[in-house]
Amino acid sequence: MEVKLICFSCSKEIPVAGHIGRRDECPHCRADVHVCKNCDFYDAKVYNECRETQADVVREKDRANFCDYFTPRKGGAGGIDKKAALRAAAEALFKKS
Structure with a gap:
């Protein structure tokens, strides 16, 4: 089964078939x-930014880790940069004609 994963860094689609290794x-x-x-469990609004309560604390959320609970985030939810979207909306609103 192939999963469509959106890269958190560049927001481009990564086709993933099977297991995602630590060095991928x-x-x-x-x-x-x-x-x-x-990861599907990542949530910036909860304690340790992870909804999986048994997972070990990972300090660097954008670096490869050994978490056994890693589940690829499906769809485009991982690639949405809310901060950039809000900034673009504000710039468009206050743009001089």
Whole structure:
């Protein structure tokens, strides 16, 4: 079964078939793929930024790790950069004609 994963770094689609290894990289930007920010359990609003309560604490959320609970985030949810989207909206709103 192939999963469509959106890279947290470049927001491009990464086709993933099977297991994602710790050393796998994005073919577009060479960012690590087995990272918290690409995981379905990642949530910046909860304690330790992880919804899996039994997972070990990972300090660097954008670096490869050994978490056994890693589950690839499906669809485009991982690639949305809310901060950049809000900034673009604000710039468009206050743009001089």
